[in-house]
Amino acid sequence: MEILKQYIIPTILYQQTNDVIFDDFIYYSSFFMEFAAVAGIILLIFRNKPLQKRTRPEDKLLFIECILVLSQNVLDILLVPLVYTDTDWAINIYNFALITNEVLYFLIILQWLICIDYSLHHSMDHIRRRYNRAAIPIVIITALELLQFLLVVYMVGDNFLNYDVLQACKLILEFCYIATAIYIEKRHQKNSREPHFMRLSAFIIPFVIGVLVRFYDAPLLAFGVIFTYQAMKRRDSFIDPVTGLYNEAYLSHLAAYWDKKGYKDSSAIIVSAPGNGEAAAQLVKDYSIKDCFNIALTDESFVLLTENLRDSAAQMAMLLLKEEASKSPSPFAIDVKCINRIEGQTTVDFADQIKKEAGSLFPSHKGESGKA
Amino acid sequence: MKTIDITNENLYKYRDILPEEYHEDIGRQYCRAIVGINPDTDETDAAMFWEIRNVERIDSDITAEIFWYKTDDEGNGQELLKSFDVICDYDKVNTSFFELENLTDPEITSFRNEGYAIKNTEGINVFVTVEELSKLDIAKKAPKKYVYSLSDISNLQFKQGIMNCVFHSKYGLLDDLPFLPQTRFDPDISSCVLTDGMVSGFLLIHRMRQGCYRVELLYSDKLDAAINILNMLRYSIHAARDLCDPTDKVLIRMHNDNVTNLMKKLFPGKKGHKVYRGIK
Numbered sequence: 001m002e003i004l005k006q007y008i009i010p011t012i013l014y015q016q017t018n019d020v021i022f023d024d025f026i027y028y029s030s031f032f033m034e035f036a037a038v039a040g041i042i043l044l045i046f047r048n049k050p051l052q053k054r055t056r057p058e059d060k061l062l063f064i065e066c067i068l069v070l071s072q073n074v075l076d077i078l079l080v081p082l083v084y085t086d087t088d089w090a091i092n093i094y095n096f097a098l099i100t101n102e103v104l105y106f107l108i109i110l111q112w113l114i115c116i117d118y119s120l121h122h123s124m125d126h127i128r129r130r131y132n133r134a135a136i137p138i139v140i141i142t143a144l145e146l147l148q149f150l151l152v153v154y155m156v157g158d159n160f161l162n163y164d165v166l167q168a169c170k171l172i173l174e175f176c177y178i179a180t181a182i183y184i185e186k187r188h189q190k191n192s193r194e195p196h197f198m199r200l201s202a203f204i205i206p207f208v209i210g211v212l213v214r215f216y217d218a219p220l221l222a223f224g225v226i227f228t229y230q231a232m233k234r235r236d237s238f239i240d241p242v243t244g245l246y247n248e249a250y251l252s253h254l255a256a257y258w259d260k261k262g263y264k265d266s267s268a269i270i271v272s273a274p275g276n277g278e279a280a281a282q283l284v285k286d287y288s289i290k291d292c293f294n295i296a297l298t299d300e301s302f303v304l305l306t307e308n309l310r311d312s313a314a315q316m317a318m319l320l321l322k323e324e325a326s327k328s329p330s331p332f333a334i335d336v337k338c339i340n341r342i343e344g345q346t347t348v349d350f351a352d353q354i355k356k357e358a359g360s361l362f363p364s365h366k367g368e369s370g371k372a
Numbered sequence: 373m374k375t376i377d378i379t380n381e382n383l384y385k386y387r388d389i390l391p392e393e394y395h396e397d398i399g400r401q402y403c404r405a406i407v408g409i410n411p412d413t414d415e416t417d418a419a420m421f422w423e424i425r426n427v428e429r430i431d432s433d434i435t436a437e438i439f440w441y442k443t444d445d446e447g448n449g450q451e452l453l454k455s456f457d458v459i460c461d462y463d464k465v466n467t468s469f470f471e472l473e474n475l476t477d478p479e480i481t482s483f484r485n486e487g488y489a490i491k492n493t494e495g496i497n498v499f500v501t502v503e504e505l506s507k508l509d510i511a512k513k514a515p516k517k518y519v520y521s522l523s524d525i526s527n528l529q530f531k532q533g534i535m536n537c538v539f540h541s542k543y544g545l546l547d548d549l550p551f552l553p554q555t556r557f558d559p560d561i562s563s564c565v566l567t568d569g570m571v572s573g574f575l576l577i578h579r580m581r582q583g584c585y586r587v588e589l590l591y592s593d594k595l596d597a598a599i600n601i602l603n604m605l606r607y608s609i610h611a612a613r614d615l616c617d618p619t620d621k622v623l624i625r626m627h628n629d630n631v632t633n634l635m636k637k638l639f640p641g642k643k644g645h646k647v648y649r650g651i652k
Binding site for chain 2: 121123124125126129130191287289290291292306307308309310311312313315316317320324
C-alpha cells in the first residue's frame with residue numbers, strides 16, 4: 001500500500017514521488033528511451049520499402065501511425081530544456097506542449113485501432129464509416145483543456161477542471177479504444193476462417209506499462225508500433241510480390257490452420273491463364289469476395305478458396321470469370337475449374353489436390369497463344 | 373384430360389389462366405406450371421404452379437411448394453395432381469406441400485384424395501402495406517449515402533454482388549438466384565450497399581403484379597451487417613413511399629428464423645392470413 005501511494009500513483013499521474021533517486025532514474029531513463037524510440041521508428045521506415053512506397057492502404061495507415069509516434073517522442077525530447085526554466089513563457093509553452101502531447105497520445109491509440117481494423121477487414125469504406133466520429137471525444141477533451149489553459153494564461157480564471165477527474169476521463173477513453181480493438185479482433189476470430197497474424201499484445205502490453213509509468217508512455221507506444229509491424233510483416237511474407245495475392249506457401253499454411261480448427265467443408269475455383277498471368281491476377285482481384293482466399297499458385301494459375309459452394313454458385317463464378325476475361329480491353333482465354341473437398345479428406349490433402357489440378361490445366365493450353 | 377407443361381413458348385395461350393405474378397417465373401430453372409386440358413373441348417380443367425427447392429443442398433430434402441392450384445372438379449384436379457407427382461418423381465422431390473388461401477371444396481377434396489394432410493393454420497406469408505412501412509420508427513431517418521437503388525449500379529456490380537451472396541450460401545427465396553437477371557427486381561425500390569466499389573449487401577424486391585411486391589433477398593456481409601440492413605430497409609421504404617401507392621402491399625415470407633425475428637421486431641403481433649396447409 002505504501003509503495004502504491006508513494007511510487008505507483010504518482011507515476012500514473014505524471015507526478016514526482018518524493019524519492020529523488022527514483023525520480024531522477026525515471027526522468028533520465030525516459031529521456032534515453034525517447035531517443036531510442038525516435039531512432040527505432042526512423043529505422044523502421046527506412047528499412048521497410050512498403051512503408052516508404054505506401055502503395056497499400058495498410059502501409060499508409062501504419063506510416064501515419066509512425067509519424068504520430070515520431071512527433072510525440074520528438075516533442076517530449078524538445079520539452080526537456082523547458083523543464084529547467086522558470087520563466088512564465090516557458091511554463092506556458094510547456095503546458096501547451098503537454099496538451100499537444102496528450103492529443104498525439106490519443107491519436108496514436110486511435111490510429112492503431114484503425115490499423116488493426118483495416119488489417120482484419122481490408123475495407124477503407126468501413127474505416128471511413130465506422131471511425132468518422134471516433135475523434136470527437138478527443139476533440140472535446142482537448143477543447144476543454146485548451147480553454148482552461150487560455151483562461152489561466154490570460155489570468156481570467158482558475159482551473160475549472162478537476163485534474164484527477166480529467167486524467168480519469170482520458171484513461172477511460174484510452175481503454176475504450178483498446179477494448180474496441182480487442183472486441184473487433186475477437187469477433188473476427190469467431191467469424192472468419194483467416195489465420196491470425198495480428199498480436200494485439202504487441203501494442204497493449206507496452207501501452208499498459210506506459211499507463212503505469214507515464215513518463216515512459218511515448219517511447220513504449222513507439223515500441224508497440226514496431227512490434228505490431230513485425231506481425232504485419234509475417235503476413236506479408238505470404239503475399240506474392242508480383243500479383244499482390246497470397247502465395248502458394250499461404251495455401252499450405254491456410255490448409256494446416258483449417259485442419260487444426262476442424263473446418264470440414266471447402267471448395268476451390270482454379271483459374272489458369274497461360275501467357276496472361278497479370279491480366280488473370282487482376283481479374284481475380286477485381287472479383288475478390290469477402291471470406292474467400294485468392295491465392296497465386298504460380299504466375300499464371302490462381303485459386304479462389306472458400307467454404308463449400310453449391311453447384312450454381314460455382315457455375316456462376318466460372319461463367320462470370322470467363323465472360324469478363326473475354327470482355328476485357330485485351331481479351332484473353334482462361335481455364336476455370338471448381339473442385340470440392342470430399343468427405344473425410346483433410347484440407348492439407350485438398351490443398352495438394354488443388355495444386356495437382358492446377359498443374360493439369362496447363363497441358364490443354366500448351367502451344368496456344370492464350371488469347372481469345 | 374391432357375396435361376401440358378406451360379413454357380415460354382406456349383405461355384401466350386395460358387396467360388388468362390395463370391395468375392400474372394407467375395408469368396415471369398415460367399422458364400426459371402426450378403419453376404414448373406402445368407395445365408390439364410379437356411381433349412374434346414380444349415377447355416382448361418385444372419392448372420397449377422409450383423417451385424422445387426433445396427435441389428443443391430445436401431443437408432435438406434428436395435421439396436416442391438405448390439403456389440397456385442385451380443380446378444372446378446375434384447376428378448380433374450386429382451388427375452392433374454397425379455401428373456404433378458410424376459414430374460416430382462422425375463425431379464427427385466421428397467415432400468410436396470402448399471399454403472393456399474381460399475381453396476374451394478373440389479380443390480380441397482382433390483388434395484385429400486391424393487394423400488395430402490390438410491389443416492387450417494396461419495400462413496408464413498405476411499402482407500404489409502407501404503403506409504404501414506412508412507410509419508415504422510426506422511423509416512424516420514434518412515438512409516446513408518452509400519445505399520443505392522438497383523438502377524444506380526451496373527450489371528457487372530449486380531453480378532459481383534450476387535456472386536458475393538451465393539458464395540456465402542445466401543439465396544433468399546430464390547434457389548436459382550445466380551441465373552436471374554437484374555431486371556427481375558424492381559430497380560427503384562430494391563437497394564444495395566456499396567463498399568469499396570462493390571456490392572456488399574442487397575435488398576431485392578420483386579414486383580409480382582400491380583400493387584404487390586415481394587421481398588426475395590435481404591443480405592449483407594457480416595462486416596457492419598446490422599447497420600447495412602437497417603439502412604437498406606430505410607432506403608427501400610423511402611423509395612416505396614415516394615413511388616408507390618400507400619395501399620400497395622409488400623409480401624414478406626417468414627421462411628427462416630432471421631426473417632421471423634425481424635418481423636417480430638418491426639411488426640409485433642402481425643400475423644399471416646389463415647391458409648390451408650397441406651403436406652405429402
